[in-house]
Amino acid sequence: MHAPHPGDNWPRLGLGLGLRHVHVEHILKHWPAVDWFEVISENFMFSAGRPRQVLRQVAERYPLVMHGVSMSIGSSDPLDFRYLQALKALADEIQPKWISDHLCWTGIQGKHTHDLLPLPLTDETLQHVAERIRIVQAVLERPLVLENPSSYLSYTQSSWTEPAFLAELVVQTGCRLLFDVNNCYVSCYNAGQDPQDYLKALPHEAIVQLHLAGHQHCGSHIIDTHDRPVAAAVWQLFQQVWRRSPAAAILLEWDGNIPDFDTCLAELHKAKGFMQGQQVNHWAAADVGRVDAAEAVSTPVDFMVAPLMAEARQMAMTEQERQDA
């Protein structure tokens, strides 16, 4: 049994942002004042080009955390050891404060859906995932940090609640938690559950990081879009969680319609007020009562595709060609 204990010494990182392609030039030019960056592991694990070179520069200036989307810890496929070795190699290079991924599966039979698909929360799944976490932790030589995913369905087979399932994984494996406040709100709404019940069962002492993000309310369901400011209801939930996990690192994810770096930073820094007890002005929030008819893409991933079109240029080889051009 590996229940976390008070002597655990996880670094207090403060307020961070997800490192995104569209902000790289700004970051390399201004080295803005942000406490830390979270990087998507898969964007860099297999990179031998500019992304990895940029990451090395960023790692020299900021604390980093590696956040993965393809470990597929709950898949019925065998673990992908080539993937894990690449993850370990990247970690050895950039020395992240920790490595996280999601309580989900992403594909079977060698295929990847690039979605974070929910698991049936059963005793069998618990043992399966716990065993795989132990293997992953042995390969990575560190505890895995596991995030609650946003979900749009629940299975008839499930016999555990998600927070109880996570708590049991913590006890059995010593893993830690990345609690995504927005995902909790989204999943609870979509499952017809009360987020307060979720929080009651959550092992707050195991939380090392919190995620914040915007979502889209479609009336009958909520989509985890990461494409707008954080909703007032999520800030309220964040305030509650923060009181119970005051050492947790806080990170804003903004992955669709990504605004400029300073706008992302300003949204992140709203958290400071709420951490100090500022009331969430629920009725003044822009999202209150807003219901969108057109569904946006959940958990967008296109921000991971490098925007290289502006980079590739037609070049002249000779002076004559330059003159012709």
Next chain:
Amino acid sequence: MRDGRADVAPLALAQLQQFMQSALLQQAEGPDHGLIERYIAATGLLDPAQHLAIYQRAYFARLLQCMQGQFKALAHALGSELFRDFACEYLRAHPSCSPTLAHLGAGFADYLQQNRPDAHAAQPEAWIDFMVDLADFEWTLYSLFDAPGAEEQGYATLAQQDHPALRLQPCLALRQYRFPVGAYYQQVADGHDPVFPLAQQVYLALVRTHYRLGIFSLQPAQYALLSRLAQADGTLAQALAATADQLGEAIHSLAPIWLRGWLQAGFLVLGHD
């Protein structure tokens, strides 16, 4: 641990994941309604099929956004609807098998070629040739962006132009196309709306130097010489000799001029002699 026995999945989990993955990847066939109700719980707001449909809609929409990012010029040329149709057919035929999205479009150009809409026509249609060429061009650029390069090793310099160990650098691709896809791509990148180009054989070197991508036009003889140099681990002198057989002895006087341009553009490194 490594043979997978330690994490053999429970049968019920494997069956459920088979159901879910099929529901996402093979939406045309659609999962059996009874299976949906067996596996997925209803809520007060949505029935089981509606819950599942959120994932089904998002699967193609999410990956389509990525394909549009990897093939921006092609998406511009085809228009959003036609591009979506081709991309979704490709994704249905070739679901991603990589943990990284960077490989998503790897087979798109081949898929377009093998599934040409004019496959049964008497004459091939030019716009399809253009589409296939543009897809290959964009994917080649995209691959070079993150491929192993020579940035740390360094590039050969003008002072080394007679060095016997001159070789093509690893992040360089030689391509010939039936249309001026490089010029078309550049116009789209610059925010223009170029017209469908006329057919024109072009020879290109796509190169990444100092983490920047360059598109260089080549003459046919330059393309032939560089291709020969790329083929085997031979020397420039051997490539020149072989190419002279095809192109004539004049190449010996032209090659030093070309070589200086290639060295300045970072085409070459010092390999093993």
